Amino acid sequence: MISVIIPAYNAEQCISHAIDSVLAQTLAPDEIIVVDDGSTDNTAKIIKQYGSKVRYIYQENSSCGGARNTGIRAARYEWVALQDADDEWLANKLELQMRLLKDNPDLRWCGCNNYNVNGPRRAYKCYPDKAKAGLAGRDYFENFFREAAKNYFRIHPITMIIRRDIFDEVGLFSEDLLRSEDTDMWCRIAFRYPKFGYISEPLALAHLDVSNPTLEQLRLYAKRGVYFRKMISRHLPLAEKSGHLEEYKTFAQQILKRTLKKIIFHGHKQDARETVRQFKDLFPWYWRFSAYALTIFPVLTSNILHSIMYIRYFLGLEDAVSRRWNYSKKSGKHK
Numbered sequence: 001m002i003s004v005i006i007p008a009y010n011a012e013q014c015i016s017h018a019i020d021s022v023l024a025q026t027l028a029p030d031e032i033i034v035v036d037d038g039s040t041d042n043t044a045k046i047i048k049q050y051g052s053k054v055r056y057i058y059q060e061n062s063s064c065g066g067a068r069n070t071g072i073r074a075a076r077y078e079w080v081a082l083q084d085a086d087d088e089w090l091a092n093k094l095e096l097q098m099r100l101l102k103d104n105p106d107l108r109w110c111g112c113n114n115y116n117v118n119g120p121r122r123a124y125k126c127y128p129d130k131a132k133a134g135l136a137g138r139d140y141f142e143n144f145f146r147e148a149a150k151n152y153f154r155i156h157p158i159t160m161i162i163r164r165d166i167f168d169e170v171g172l173f174s175e176d177l178l179r180s181e182d183t184d185m186w187c188r189i190a191f192r193y194p195k196f197g198y199i200s201e202p203l204a205l206a207h208l209d210v211s212n213p214t215l216e217q218l219r220l221y222a223k224r225g226v227y228f229r230k231m232i233s234r235h236l237p238l239a240e241k242s243g244h245l246e247e248y249k250t251f252a253q254q255i256l257k258r259t260l261k262k263i264i265f266h267g268h269k270q271d272a273r274e275t276v277r278q279f280k281d282l283f284p285w286y287w288r289f290s291a292y293a294l295t296i297f298p299v300l301t302s303n304i305l306h307s308i309m310y311i312r313y314f315l316g317l318e319d320a321v322s323r324r325w326n327y328s329k330k331s332g333k334h335k
Contacts, residue, residue, distance in 0.1 A: 003075035007067030011085035021088040027095035037067040065173030065181035086210040093203035110197030114204040116321040123321040131200035144190035145247035179222035191242035267302030
């Protein structure tokens with residue numbers, strides 16, 4: 001009853017690890033669909049070596065969301081599990097998640113914790129003890145927005161299993177959001193189905209050290225916050241219509257604060273000021289003031305913040321694992 005969907009773009013160095021981790025599941029999926037999003041390397045050749053174990057679909061280059069949508073349209077089974085070409089699942093991921101869904105038949109979607117991996121460093125996406133505290137002995141969070149705003153969990157797409165018919169209700173991934181299209185989807189689902197299944201133990205590995213120049217440039221552009229601003233603007237009327245406005249506002253505040261920090265860290269003056277201007281009702285006055293003050297000399301502020309964070313990283317004081325140090329100055333962090 002499970003279709004696994006893997007979008008792939010120029011993923012020759014990692015796609016086999018992703019597919020192998022799906023094939024190694026203790027609960028085997030019924031189909032694995034890999035959507036080749038216009039790769040120009042040996043991605044297709046590697047995928048086709050798996051023969052009938054994998055359904056290969058090629059499309060002209062679109063986006064990660066567009067490739068996922070192609071896979072969803074082609075999916076034959078009741079549940080859709082999302083995987084990425086550069087990540088891996090632990091062997092019991094599908095088994096434990098499907099057991100949770102079977103035990104809670106009213107749930108329509110489910111996620112889990114994961115490890116972020118960068119070279120030899122590995123860290124929890126979320127601390128399991130904190131997630132367990134939020135779950136309070138249940139297999140699910142009662143309200144996606146309320147519990148996410150408390151940072152009880154953070155979601156990576158590779159952890160998600162969703163009923164196929166939900167996409168008929170809420171629509172497919174937004175293809176004009178080249179980043180944050182996953183958060184956009186989770187919110188649209190949560191407006192209708194706020195109860196969210198979750199396993200606090202990590203069941204997947206998100207590899208943050210896989211090099212893909214095209215995706216790195218896209219991620220750097222996303223640091224401007226353009227996609228999150230667009231997404232939240234769309235969601236506010238949807239949240240009001242669905243009766244989840246207050247919970248969503250609290251959730252949106254957390255996203256905007258994290259986004260603003262990244263914008264300032266990367267030295268984007270106009271985007272920082274546009275973010276607090278556009279959502280002035282969601283930022284306390286001192287956040288708005290700080291955004292303007294810290295971007296008077298944006299490059300200087302960015303360089304100071306980079307130096308402070310690198311010292312923390314070098315001394316081993318940074319617990320989280322991120323892509324932060326994968327980007328070079330040549331990548332255009334101040335553009």
